[in-house]
């Protein structure tokens with residue numbers, strides 16, 4: 001879109017666009033967003049301009065549009081010059097409130113049979129080709145998980161794969177870890193053979209892990225298959241069919257906790273964390289790790305009703321994508337979207353894996369020019 005013409009008012013600059021629309025920018029905003037090298041550091045893109053140390057006055061001397069129609073220059077009466085590109089002005093043509101956006105596009109699956117194409121690729125296609133990262137990310141954005149086949153069944157190869165995506169997140173469980181069901185490294189059922197009900201990880205930390213990667217390195221066991229459930233599909237269904245229960249799960253802060261030796265982690269989050277447009281950004285649910293809390297009786301009853309609806313939906317068999325982790329396939333899933341669970345097992349199973357932060361996943365999506 002080209003700038004056709006500009007007009008000034010006492011408070012603002014009016015820009016007439018080539019599509020016939022008009023945008024109105026405050027003088028203070030224009031000075032604050034100047035892109036000239038003195039105002040915006042050319043390498044770091046960090047703001048250098050000062051518009052705050054004294055009250056701003058709208059004292060404009062001259063405004064001009066260059067011949068290309070792509071740059072606006074503003075001369076201030078006593079405070080130097082600003083310049084702004086039409087690209088920046090166009091991107092800010094309409095005022096919008098900054099808020100977290102859910103990653104789009106997504107394919108919500110209410111039952112495992114809704115997954116049209118299994119999100120899978122080979123280890124080599126991710127590791128040897130830069131376009132592989134984009135494919136890998138697209139699978140997670142679309143379905144919430146990705147399977148990486150023909151992977152060497154070693155911790156080293158799994159760690160290398162995770163580090164290709166981003167640095168591995170540290171946590172009380174370490175960074176990259178290898179564990180089994182026979183060695184109790186931590187106070188957590190992940191290190192046992194017990195059944196683990198559908199849940200998301202990290203309901204007891206302020207910033208729950210964004211992605212979780214799992215690779216079963218050895219398996220001499222019966223049972224222990226995993227279930228994955230699309231939490232966004234549950235949110236969607238509850239919003240449609242049980243709007244009051246949905247609202248309750250958007251509003252009640254549910255505390256989660258992890259208690260171990262010299263560790264007591266605790267925080268709280270609603271099951272459905274939403275942005276100001278009511279779009280679900282994050283699903284948090286771990287009934288095992290829920291800390292004691294007591295609301296007034298009527299609110300507590302409402303909570304139990306809504307939480308129970310969520311629980312029963314998450315346990316519906318047809319909703320669960322069942323997958324048996326085996327050596328040679330690395331599974332990564334979106335921990336802000338999918339719930340995961342595990343059946344009990346007998347025998348021995350050794351796994352390795354770790355977490356990535358949500359912001360690093362989003363960063364990789366941006367630098368790969370995937371829509372956010």
Ligand SMILES: [Fe+2]
Nearest residue numbers: 199200201340
């Ligand atoms: Fe888990």
